[in-house]
Amino acid sequence: MKVSFAGGVDHVGSLGMIAESGDTRLLFDYGLTPAKPPRYPMKVPHVDSLFITHSHLDHVGMSPWLSGEYGSTIWGTEVTLEVSVVLLQDSLKIARIENFPIPFDISDVRRFTEESTILRYGERPFVGPFTIRTMDAGHIPGSTMYRIDDGGNDVVFTGDINTVDTRLLKGASPPKCHTLVMESTYAGRSHPPRKEVEKSFLAKVEEVLDRGGKVIIPAFAVGRTQEIVQVLNRIDEDKWLDGMGRRVAQIYLRHGEFIDSPGALKKALDGFSFVRTPYQREKAADAPIVVTTSGMLDGGPVLEYIRRHKDDRKTAILLTGYQVEDTNGRMLMETGSLDLQGEIEPVKCEVCHFDFSAHPDHKGLVSFAERAQPDEVILVHGDNREKLAEDIRSFAKVHTPCLQDTFEY
Ligand SMILES: [Zn+2]
Ligand SMILES: [Zn+2]
Numbered sequence: 448m449k450v451s452f453a454g455g456v457d458h459v460g461s462l463g464m465i466a467e468s469g470d471t472r473l474l475f476d477y478g479l480t481p482a483k484p485p486r487y488p489m490k491v492p493h494v495d496s497l498f499i500t501h502s503h504l505d506h507v508g509m510s511p512w513l514s515g516e517y518g519s520t521i522w523g524t525e526v527t528l529e530v531s532v533v534l535l536q537d538s539l540k541i542a543r544i545e546n547f548p549i550p551f552d553i554s555d556v557r558r559f560t561e562e563s564t565i566l567r568y569g570e571r572p573f574v575g576p577f578t579i580r581t582m583d584a585g586h587i588p589g590s591t592m593y594r595i596d597d598g599g600n601d602v603v604f605t606g607d608i609n610t611v612d613t614r615l616l617k618g619a620s621p622p623k624c625h626t627l628v629m630e631s632t633y634a635g636r637s638h639p640p641r642k643e644v645e646k647s648f649l650a651k652v653e654e655v656l657d658r659g660g661k662v663i664i665p666a667f668a669v670g671r672t673q674e675i676v677q678v679l680n681r682i683d684e685d686k687w688l689d690g691m692g693r694r695v696a697q698i699y700l701r702h703g704e705f706i707d708s709p710g711a712l713k714k715a716l717d718g719f720s721f722v723r724t725p726y727q728r729e730k731a732a733d734a735p736i737v738v739t740t741s742g743m744l745d746g747g748p749v750l751e752y753i754r755r756h757k758d759d760r761k762t763a764i765l766l767t768g769y770q771v772e773d774t775n776g777r778m779l780m781e782t783g784s785l786d787l788q789g790e791i792e793p794v795k796c797e798v799c800h801f802d803f804s805a806h807p808d809h810k811g812l813v814s815f816a817e818r819a820q821p822d823e824v825i826l827v828h829g830d831n832r833e834k835l836a837e838d839i840r841s842f843a844k845v846h847t848p849c850l851q852d853t854f855e856y
Contacts, residue, residue, distance in 0.1 A: 448577075448597045450628070451853040453477065454488025456827045459632050459771060460505045461488040464604055464827070468597040471575030474519070475593055475604045476500050479508030482773040483745055483786075484547035485538070489850075490516075496574050499523035500606020501590035502530035502669055504538065505828075511535055514562055515555030521563045522572065524581075526589035526702040528563045530669055530695055532556065537691060541746055566591070585609040585619030586805050587670035588705040592622060600625035600856040603819065607632065607828070610807045610815055611641055614677040615670065615699075615706050621819040626856055627843075629816055630806065631829025632769070638808040645678050648801045651765060652682055655797070656735055660761030663796070665749045665776065667742035667768050668692040670805055673699055673712055675738055675767055680715040687731035689722035689748045690740030722748070732756075742768045744775035744785060754787050756796060763797040769804065813838045825854065 453463030453474065460480025466473045474494040480486040487509050497519050499507050510531070513519050523531065535556045542549035566572065568591070571580050576597045584590035586607040595602045603624040610618040621627075638644075655662050666672040672692025679686060688696075696716055703709030719738075722728050728748065731737050732755050741747035756762040770776035779785050780800060784793050807815055816824050816839050823844045826832040832847040839845045846854070 448595065448599060448602070448856050449853055450602060450825075450856060452827065452848060452850055453491045454850070455480075455505070456848050456850060457832065458830050459769075459828055461486060461509070462506055462606075462828050463488050463491065463509070464628060465491060465494070466577070466595050466602065468576045471495055471577060473498065473574060473577060473595070474513065475595075476506040476606060477509040477513055478503070478505040481505065481743060481745065481771050483775070484545070487550055493517050494519050496520040496522060498579060498593050499527055499531065500584060500592065500604070501587055502527045502534060503587070503607065504534055506606060507531045507534065508538060509550065511551035511555035511559045514558040515551055518558065518562060521559055522566050523563070524567070524589040524591055524705070525565045526698060526705045527591065528565065529698050529702075530589070532560055533691065533694060533698070534669065535559065545746070582622055583619055585616050588615060588699050588702070592619065594622060594624060600822075602626040602628060602856055604628045605630055607806060608815065609805045610811045613641065613805070614674045614711070617707060621815045623820050625821060626823045626825065626854075627816055627819045627821040628825045628827060629812065631812065631826045631832045631835050632806045633804060633808045634812060634826070634829045634835035635809055635831040637810060638802050638804050644802055648678065648765065648767075648803075649681065651763065651799055652679070652736070655761070655763040656684065658761050660759065660763055661734075661756055662736045663749065663752050663756065663762065663764045664736070664738045665742050665744055665764065665766060666692060666738055666740065668695050668740045671742060671768050671803060672696065672738060672740070674803065676719060677711055677715040679736065679738070680718060682736065684736055685734040686719045686736040686738070687722055687734050688716075688719040688738050689728065689731055691747075692738065692740055693721050742776070743770055744779060750785075750787055753785065753794065753796070757785075757787075757792065757794045760795050760797070763799060764794070766798070766800045767803045770800070809835065809838075817842055
């Protein structure tokens with residue numbers, strides 16, 4: 448098979464990998480790069496099928512274009528497909544509000560749904576000469592790694608992975624393979640242990656509440672919100688959940704087989720009030736704790752909460768995820784200012800970042816690759832791949848491709 452890329456090799460965004468054999472061309476992920484406005488990957492030639500690893504926009508954000516253009520079959524787990532549609536509809540809404548260009552419309556999203564085929568973990572669909580095998584990637588509910596085999600050497604495409612257990616999921620096990628195409632989001636960086644992150648996060652929440660401040664917690668709608676809600680279960684205060692994370696939580700509860708403990712998520716959600724109306728948003732704005740989207744502060748209800756409290760030094764904004772370059776969240780971390788409806792304004796609240804990552808750190812990535820016992824490793828989806836390549840070179844041949852590179856297996 449021939450392997451090449453449509454985007455996302457050297458940064459966290461716009462990921463797409465093409466596998467070709469005979470007349471069959473498959474695509475694995477087709478995402479956008481989150482920024483204002485979002486950036487999209489190159490348009491690919493006709494593909495028969497798209498296999499989605501998980502429902503984050505950097506892996507799925509361009510896929511409706513493919514549906515509209517080629518009517519390609521879209522494969523993914525049930526929860527991945529369902530959550531993806533929610534995010535894609537939201538992308539259209541944001542593009543309309545912000546006047547961003549977007550390469551697809553609502554009829555393409557409809558086509559995406561019509562052409563969707565559900566995969567279960569362990570299933571082995573055939574497409575042309577390819578056999579594809581699905582495995583749990585441990586990153587967010589429904590996330591999948593794909594083993595791709597056309598009778599030659601097999602290739603595993605990880606999408607995003609996580610190797611440590613979180614409140615939502617168990618970490619992934621590395622699959623043995625000839626070639627491992629692995630994400631490198633946290634190459635060169637390390638995470639503190641999860642338990643310590645949770646502990647310091649809860650300590651900060653309590654400190655802010657004790658001094659009479661409000662706790663504003665921006666969280667990604669997909670995965671992070673549901674985890675944070677569970678971490679906050681211990682805090683007995685008036686807690687509110689606003690934005691898309693609530694809808695995604697309901698999808699997770701409907702597909703309880705994709706999370707570790709649906710009972711724990713349900714119980715944690717029962718401790719929150721939900722914002723559904725402007726009146727409820729008023730109440731949430733005055734409440735001690737609000738968890739809301741967007742996680743990188745590029746839109747969503749979070750900006751309204753920050754706008755109201757931005758001059759209050761007792762209030763804290765607790766960032767719970769990676770802040771990609773060129774996002775509002777990164778600007779807040781680096782400059783203390785935020786783009787609030789087109790105006791750059793200073794924010795006087797305390798700003799803290801907690802490393803609730805859903806990815807392995809540098810050591811975790813090296814160990815994952817080593818345990819897969821590959822002959823070759825192709826590093827993608829990261830901006831610090833050289834450092835990682837150095838540490839993997841001792842046990843496998845490593846590639847850090849650019850977009851023009853192709854590989855034969
Ligand atoms: Zn992801
Ligand atoms: Zn990703």
